Amino acid sequence: TLQRRTRELEILLRVGEALSQHVAVTELLSLVPYLVLDLLPGTLAAIYQLDEQLHLAHYHFESKDQVDLSEHAPPEVVVSRFLRTGQASLWRAPDEGILGDFPNGMVVPLQHGESLLGILTLVSDNVTPIYDENHLRLFEGIGRQAALAFRNAQLYEIQVNYASRLEEMVEAKTAELKSAQEMLIRSEKLASIGELAASIAHEINNPLQPLRINLEHMVEDIQTNIPIDLRAVQNTQDSVERIRRIV
Numbered sequence: 001t002l003q004r005r006t007r008e009l010e011i012l013l014r015v016g017e018a019l020s021q022h023v024a025v026t027e028l029l030s031l032v033p034y035l036v037l038d039l040l041p042g043t044l045a046a047i048y049q050l051d052e053q054l055h056l057a058h059y060h061f062e063s064k065d066q067v068d069l070s071e072h073a074p075p076e077v078v079v080s081r082f083l084r085t086g087q088a089s090l091w092r093a094p095d096e097g098i099l100g101d102f103p104n105g106m107v108v109p110l111q112h113g114e115s116l117l118g119i120l121t122l123v124s125d126n127v128t129p130i131y132d133e134n135h136l137r138l139f140e141g142i143g144r145q146a147a148l149a150f151r152n153a154q155l156y157e158i159q160v161n162y163a164s165r166l167e168e169m170v171e172a173k174t175a176e177l178k179s180a181q182e183m184l185i186r187s188e189k190l191a192s193i194g195e196l197a198a199s200i201a202h203e204i205n206n207p208l209q210p211l212r213i214n215l216e217h218m219v220e221d222i223q224t225n226i227p228i229d230l231r232a233v234q235n236t237q238d239s240v241e242r243i244r245r246i247v
Helices: 002-020 027-041 075-083 132-224 230-246
Strands: 044-050 056-063 088-093 103-114 114-125
Touching: 002 027, 002 132, 027 044, 027 056, 027 114, 027 132, 044 075, 056 075, 075 088, 075 114, 088 132, 103 132, 132 230
Parallel strands: none
Antiparallel strands: 044 056, 044 114, 088 103, 103 114
């Protein structure tokens, strides 16, 4: 018994170490059946990933004898059969199992807390039963390790997606700030141009006043045959010259 338990702990340790090196769900889907078939006796190992609504999302299997899983049981059928009980179990006759016509096998849930992440199965085409409660206990341990690895992979994907989304949001906000800054600079330029135009208009308007008054006086002098005041003419010329310089 001690030797068997020691062997089980060694297997679980090896599984934990192998799974901890992978953080992608797709990698785990192919790795878990391979490890199961490598560490335990059997013909075919399959894993079924479920979504939050307990619908089949993905599945993968490994076979020693190039067995086609779809010929024995469609993945949706396997999931449906398991969900009727939702518990780990083993069978020793074809009509007792959930996976086609395999004489004996085991199935365990990939459970993390209250969430059912998937299903793990191991079957054998050996007519003589080869699985017992010790195998099932070890298989359940592997299932718990796999469930933890899948949950970590899901959290990693969430973190990566959040980081990517956050980066996109930062880029969008940066673009908005840059656009706002450009609009602000443009408005400041327009405001400066407006201030300059107002200043020029004011500077031009100042010499226009005496220019207009002098011309009115000249017109009156001409109409009354009074000689035009040369100083008025000079002042008018000075005002025109001032406007020219301003322009």
